[in-house]
Amino acid sequence: MILVFVEHIDFQPKKSSLEALNFANSLSTIDSGEVKAIYLGTRELSINLGVFGVKEVYHIDCEHNCGSDQIAAVLSDAIGKLSPKYFMLSHSSLGKTIAGQIAVKSGMGLISGAVGVVKEEKVKFRKTVFSGKAYAYYGFNENGGIVTVVPNSISAESSSNELAQYSTLNLTIPQSQIRSVEKKLVKGKTPLAEATIVVSAGRGMKDPSNWGMIDELADLLGATTACSRPVADVGWRPHHEHVGQTGIAIRPNVYIAIGISGAIQHLAGVNNSRNIIVINKDPEAPFFKAADYGICGDLFEVVPKLNEAIRKAKSV
């Protein structure tokens, strides 16, 4: 059995958790086992997870937002009770916080950051290593283990019309030693790690007051905005927008880089994007070598023209 931990926001499952369910479905076709899901909360989720191939959904009652230490403890207990062959969860901020704790508490091995699974002589999980410069194939020495799934590495679409059974798992939730004081969230935008389209800009923008055209392009495409390290460091853009080696690593479907030269440290965070479009006036910019599509031109002319053309295309 493959047990998948589903994160949710107000009982709406997170996209990255739905991807983990689909990853579990791929795994179940090459290795034995039904897919089951588990989440924390007192109500049913807004989606019946049967449409994601789940046979049975367990929930653990908890009244409030649990701390990561409580979640790690209670999920370890659930694993002890249900004995899944695989336990899967998103490589999200919570997933990264708890996966290693659960590995220790449950005694299972851990492969974190999987982007694919293949059947060779044994089941192997593919992950990106060396900051996107290579792939490695990892396997468990024992029979099964814990796997975290990188957001955007598999579809989040449902594939079935089945309904799953819901049941409550009675487990005691321990006290938390961590207190959440507040969450400061950027409203209304898809978080960068989950975004499928990202519009990113760098030093070529010359001044923070020029970002209007970037925001406009992002709005037209329904994209999340990002930036390179230098412009975050000088405070032109907020730090949470910084993608690259020391910032956030992303793998959207489309990454549009505007006025970013493509230093190796930047590429390390974005080189797993499926399609890269580079707009830069320097024909020698290293980013063109990593790009799928390129426009060599002055961004102050190209971007407004592009916005206008997209607006026209959308109005047709």
Add this chain to the structure above:
Amino acid sequence: MNLLVCISKTPDTTSKISFDATGTRLIEEGVQFIMNPYDEWYALVRALELKEKFGGQVHVVHVGTSNSEMIMRKALAIGADAAFRVDKEPLDSMDTANQLAAFAKTKNYDIVFLGKETIDHNGSEMGAMLAALLNLPFISYANHLELDGTKATLDVEIEGGIEVLEVNVPFVISAAKGMAEQRIPNMKGIMDAKKKPLEVIEAIPSIQKVGISRFEQPPVKTSVRMIDPSNIDELVTVLKEDLKII
């Protein structure tokens, strides 16, 4: 205040990564190895800042062979008081965590620091494993840490923003950018480092849970399709027809 910083050795970001013909071994010739940047720039420097403010000791610990002594000397040159190397090429991340935990248990640390991930395996596994082995709370991806007595207030990176958390010492923390500013060792630091203790610790027995069967280079990008800036409609067609995002 006794602080421990766990450091790892990784290839430099700019190193060319290649593998032998069987795809099982990284070709190390020509690869520059460094202290993992998150461990050095953020975890170690914030630990040193706390020591400078509250007094105490900063220790660094590493699991690896004598090939790693260079990064340990660097940590001492930046300001750590003592370095400890568990003498073992680790089998996997759980092995490393077991070795680090066995060492940490022999001392009495208030905070155990490490970087948010290593830039080679990119797993973000170590902090969580170590915290569970030490039975301590774990705070991951923190980019700000303030200490008031025994109470720490931290900003951590979550999807779409920041969460502010409070926790009492002792705890384990993984550090992200923003936690501190990189420090370059000066000549005095480098000289002093030669006199500081670098102790070698015997490894504990451990079993391997996870293994890498092979590596693979990503496919080389076919050459970029250049679009003339005067023909912006061609890009719009790409966005619409090929990428289907309009």
